Amino acid sequence: MKFGKTSSVAELQLISRYEGLRKVLFSDGYAEHLEKPLAYWALPSDRRLPLAFLGRTLRDLLETPFAELTETPGIGQKKIRSFVRLLERAAKTDASELPLDPVCVQENSERTTSSDGAGGNGFDPSSVSDVVWSQWRASVIQHGLGDEALGRLAPSLKNMTRVIWNSPLRAYTDSTLAEIRSKKTHGEKRVRAILEVFHSAHAIVSGMGKQDHLLVRIVPRLIDRAEQWIGLALQTPGVPKGETIFENLISPLLEQVRNDSSQQIASLADTRLGIGGPITSVRQAARSMGLTRARVYQLLNEINDIMMVRWPTGRHQIYELREKYDSEAAQMPKDTDLRQFHAAVELFYPGSRRGAAGPLDQALLGDREIGELIEA
Secondary structure: OOOOOOOOHHHHHHHHHHHHHHHHHOOOOOHHHHOOEHHHHOOOOOOOOOHHHHOOEHHHHHOOOHHHHHOOOOOOHHHHHHHHHHHHHHHOEOOOOOOEOHHHHHHHHHHHHHOOOOOOOOOOHHHOOHHHHHHHHHHHHHOOOOOOEHHHHOOOHHHOOHHHOOOEHHHOOOOOHHHHHHOOOOOHHHHHHHHHHHHHHHHHHOOOOOOOOOOOOOOOHHHHHHHHHHHHHHOOOOOOOHHHHHHHHHHHHHHHHHHHOOHHHHHHHHHHHOOOOOOOOHHHHHHHHOOOHHHHHHHHHHHHHHHHHHOOOHHHHHHHHHHHHHHHHOOOOOOOOOHHHHHHHHHHOOOOOOOOOOHHHHHHOOHHHHHHHHHO
């Protein structure tokens, strides 16, 4: 491609844009940019990329005469325009950790939300480049989120391998995308889950200023709903009706389990809490689901694993509430029914790892059935 004496107005404008960007990128504050390859600013969703230029540093490209760049084999008018767009993206990038400024953030946000691969929360793994990843890492570090567990902030644990549920975000804040993908056992599914957590965290905190006397606390929405209610319930005398406990405590926790687990586990949780029928024992649940009791215990333990990563302080809070209700229920009419509440406590935060009859099963089964369970 050549720009000669007969160049169109559009071509002359393109040359002018290039010269302006060249001047900016050679100015103070862009030294780190110049040593990075052009590919650093490319997104997987970009089209008509100038492949011949991607491996070259910005310094090398900008020190090459524009006319010579246009004569590179395989570089036509559309690819030159794409090249200039990448230079614009680089010029809009801050040198500190190379995060994007608000203008570039908006550009990438529009790319993400308009992409066919984007999910309901605007996350599109195909649009994550090194420069976007640098911005997400910077947000996590700046707002002190490095010690948060990946599983606590994930949209759903269904899409995340269990082995990284409790891994802190700081385990990845020092790594480039290439380094993460090169890690053993980090396949595309695991990498996607990690990126989605960082995207979610960045989307919340990126626009926030910093105030030394204030702290932002990020909590799963459903967990916050249950936690806020427990805080009020501990300060309120008396025992509320079962419907109130279910609506404000049991229902959000049950919804969290449904969000994070398989349909089989969700169904088991329903039967153990008496949703749509009586509260069932492990033995009864195993029979109705066509499973062994050992398998039912495994599924119940998975529910506890979900709650421990989503709400690590939940056991203490929910046990404190149980102690309060048990104490006050003794002074109330005999028709006070806390059976479903007790079933929920055992379901979400059992006293010990399951494998034998717990308090709920002892209440539901006879002595002979309990003996059979223990022997099994």
